[in-house]
Amino acid sequence: MTEVTTTGADLPRLRELNSLSIVRALRNHPPSTVTELSRRTGLSRPAVDVIAQGLVTDGWASVLEPGASSAVGRPARRYQFRAGAGHVLGVDVGVHKILALLADLDGDIVHSVRHAVDAQAGPAERLAELDEVVSACLTGAGKTPTDIWAVTVAVTGAVDSSGRTSFFTPLPGWKSVDLAAHLSVRFDCPIVVENDCKLAALAERWKGAASDADDIVYLLAGMRTGAGLIIDGVLRRGFGGAAGEIGALPHVRWLKAPGHLQNCPGVPETVGPDDAAAWVFNAAREGHKAARSAVSRYVKDLAVGAAALVLTLDPQVVVFGGGFSRSADLVLDPLRREIERLCLRMPEVRASTLGADSVALGALKLSLNEVDQRLFSAGLSAPVAPRRT
Amino acid sequence: MTEVTTTGADLPRLRELNSLSIVRALRNHPPSTVTELSRRTGLSRPAVDVIAQGLVTDGWASVLEPGASSAVGRPARRYQFRAGAGHVLGVDVGVHKILALLADLDGDIVHSVRHAVDAQAGPAERLAELDEVVSACLTGAGKTPTDIWAVTVAVTGAVDSSGRTSFFTPLPGWKSVDLAAHLSVRFDCPIVVENDCKLAALAERWKGAASDADDIVYLLAGMRTGAGLIIDGVLRRGFGGAAGEIGALPHVRWLKAPGHLQNCPGVPETVGPDDAAAWVFNAAREGHKAARSAVSRYVKDLAVGAAALVLTLDPQVVVFGGGFSRSADLVLDPLRREIERLCLRMPEVRASTLGADSVALGALKLSLNEVDQRLFSAGLSAPVAPRRT
DNA sequence: GCTAGTTTGTAAAGCTCACAGCGTATTAGG
DNA sequence: CCTAATACGCTGTGAGCTTTACAAACTAGC
Structure with a gap:
């Protein structure tokens, strides 16, 4: 049997899809009432209600009890996406500098660390500096490697499918460096190595000149x-x-x-x-x-x-x-x-x-995309750091 | 309100999704039993049963009553996709020839007509010849324009968003020809004009060297x-x-x-x-x-x-x-x-x-893609020719 | 020709999910 | 104080899928 596609959907799957739909409607929006979510998703109010409560108990959303109400009528409870449920890293390993950005699931930057590096520095020295920048960024934000859900590192030069810059790179001695393997010692989450130009393009589309x-x-x-x-x-x-x-x-x-x-x-x-x-x-x-x-x-x-x-x-x-x-x-x-x-x-x-930070920003965005992809394909059970497959 | 996405899915939508899932499992497969479809989609056997019967009453599938059974056990009823429910056209308007292909929804070619054209022929002459080829292809297959669900025409030169070859084209006097408008007199279905190279590429991926x-x-x-x-x-x-x-x-x-x-x-x-x-x-x-x-x-x-x-x-x-x-x-x-x-x-x-027919084949494939896209996005009510939006 | 075994078709029961509707709570304004 | 408006929460209803069960149909083997 060529068991390729299991496209059939049953009731639990439907619930899952609608949960994801609510999550989507929650993200990149101010804290929302059930009625607003209902309008945004097309689902009925009771359905949104139970799903939202489920998201809260799972840890994906948090509740804001009604405070000072400005509108007419009974003040509504508001739900918001718990962007702090997970965090991602984006790192730019450049010729002259290493820049690490740490952000929550909304992409809001929590902490950043930038170190200058000698352009002539060899791989060992550069990797040591990278480790230090990443450590400083984690401790500065009060996080541990287990809090990080995805890491993306930008390097100069075309990155092949194994994550190495085997074609060429201006970083001295970098051709055979397996950055993903190096980082996998500290991180269990998905690690992506990508070309700096590509990531800068991503950033420019995310919050730059071509959004x-x-x-x-x-x-x-x-x-x-x-x-x-x-x-x-x-x-x-x-x-x-x-x-x-x-x-x-x-x-x-x-x-x-x-x-x-x-x-x-x-x-x-x-x-x-x-x-x-x-x-x-x-x-x-x-x-x-x-x-x-x-x-x-x-x-x-x-x-x-x-x-x-x-x-x-x-x-x-x-x-x-x-x-x-x-x-x-x-x-x-x-x-x-x-x-x-x-x-x-x-x-x-x-x-x-975006200027000089665009590469690191793009790395951050790719990490967020990685998390999103797992979220929206594998379904959301509870907010935990995904493991590499 | 930025009413953009209505992603919420209710029960009827679930049924629709599963129906489409069954259609997908039916296509490009030999006539299948309910059990086979159940395995292919992941749905339970009774669910597949009612959905398949629904597809039959809607006209999307047909039943093969069990004939000479070779296997052990009770011989199974078989369902198959009714590829003849609709047809599509792919036409190549070349410098030296015009070739029209008419196929069913499986992409199996029912009829084809090829006419030679003078390379110097002007737009009026070429359009007249095109009309004649299309007519001959329809009558040869015993079809009328209302049986056709999508038409794609290949021309030489980059095709802009209005369906014209406004940048350049080697066809004499063709720059301002609005082919879609010309054909819309006879066809109510979607009409696409596309560049010949692009369509040949599509064909080569469909059933050619790069599948x-x-x-x-x-x-x-x-x-x-x-x-x-x-x-x-x-x-x-x-x-x-x-x-x-x-x-x-x-x-x-x-x-x-x-x-x-x-x-x-x-x-x-x-x-x-x-x-x-x-x-x-x-x-x-x-x-x-x-x-x-x-x-x-x-x-x-x-x-x-x-x-x-x-x-x-x-x-x-x-x-x-x-x-x-x-x-x-x-x-x-x-x-x-x-x-x-x-x-x-x-x-x-x-x-x-694929040789010289690749362009027309690609046009055919694009027509099929057009039909599929409408099928799988708008849902399947009954097999009728879609109208242009 | 008859029985055991296997697979299909179909019906019933049960569960989950979303929706509609109604009553209640809370606030603004007259 | 009363009314209108808005939002919350609960219950009943219907739809759809799954599981279970059983009858129907056919083959294989004695």
Whole structure:
């Protein structure tokens, strides 16, 4: 027997579905009365009542007894989602810094810790620093690893299905690091390792520049150029985790694009290689001839890869993010012109609104998605940290 | 009130869901006994029994009374999905031909009609020919327009959200043709106009070279080069319908790639421009020096665009289709080498197995998808042709 | 030809769930 | 103080699925 799908639903399953429906109606809403929930879900008031009480006894919701009532009529009891029932972690392991965010199930950030890291630090040193940041974040929020329901770590470079950056990565010696295995010593919950561009794209859709769009090309523009894709509202990983790596194609010029900025004539010797781009953008803003030309050539090269992505996917929005997005005022208009010239249908081009924390925020969001997925597929029995399968 | 989601489910809805579950279990299976359906859906035998009887009275299923039984025990009544309850059309409006396929709800083709068309024919002439082909296909199958539940028409060129090929199209004078409006005079059912590459991709996943994959890049290689994308098992249209049009980017060389074949030195003057490529492939197979070089250069240019798609999406399979897929023996290996050289992760590269009918087949499949979507979202009351919304 | 065994069809009992309806509690306003 | 409006809580009703039980139909083997 090919026992694949058990789609049949009986009464308990119906109750489960309606419970999830109530949970959905509870989340991302202010504390709600039974009548409001009834309207929101389409269920009858008595049904909502018993389900809500069940959620309270299970620990998924909490009750607010009526206080000062402003409306007419008998003051209503209010239910709210117990966002504190569980917590998730999102960590960005960057070249220069490690940033950990700890949030509740609403995605509200409870605590965050940021440490600077030497760009040349080897894997052992970086992993030790990661452990320290995570520990500090947990203790700072008064949590233990068992309180955490999902962990997502962002790294630079394409992440394969085993969670390793086997294709390439700018982190020194990082190619063979098995981050998930390293963290699984401390955490029993699901652990996901993901590419930083993809996570930044996720963040930008969550609470950034593209929260209204389902089809997004996110450009992470900095000394390295990368892309993250959201298609039909879902983060696109690729069959092997290498989606969005258009920069590897020499014809689209992403590899040499930042060189126009770094090698711009006129950069003072006192400016280090990491700050050269910022200097050039500033100089261009003040009318420096060579700087303006360098920015122009940079945008032209950036636009080729962007156009390849846009022509392939025909997105609604292109988000210009990454370190260079601070200079979006200089980039956006010429980038639009170039894309318009190269593409069939013109997408909106917007600047990132989240800045440098977008990667860690995206990691947080992916952790929340992981929790949600388990919640809404496996059903909700009691709020406990899920185990890895 | 932001009345967006009415997710609550009551008892009738539960019955509806289970009915759909039974329909799913019935489709693409041989006639099934109640016990088999019970196992397949997870529902109890009596529940399946009443639901199946309901489906029969509604006209969705038919009963096979037990005949010659081979097994032990009382011979079972068998139920089967009534694929003949409705029919769908898939039409390919090509440059040289128009092909219409008429199939039942199982996708089994009942009748097909193919007419040749002059490549220079204008819109009026082509539309008249289309009407004639559709009429012939209907009468040949003994059907009327009211028997048809969905119509999909494939055209060359990116199709915008209004169903027009406003960006570009090689069909003479076709840019402003509103095909959906033209057909809506005869058909009340949903009418979809879609790009030919996308539909060929759909067909190749349905019953072609990539039926096992969810992430597919389909290359339509001929005198024009195009691409269709399937991502997470879903056809990717793009926000404005222009996904996959990477060929519009000059840097990837798709526009000039077929020129290597057409302008290959040594092609006899007796060979027309449309047959030059076929001649070159044949000559290359027989060792003709210039022909081999032309094929090599063609593949190199084709591979640049393919690599752009592969790097962007990281698909599981690349399908080499279109007119040139008859010469896949010459193309596949060098194409693999080039993609491997340019990309991070190597996808499988396969030749199309459907040939020239793939576009019409894909149109058929999209019609079936359209019907299924309405079936499984709006619920099944009685088998009647759906109306356009 | 007859009996044991197996599977199907069908009916009845029981349980769970959601809904409709009604009475009660609480507040605002006249 | 009384009325209208709103929300809570309880009970009865009906729908739908499951389990159990039993009759019907067929094969296999003696």
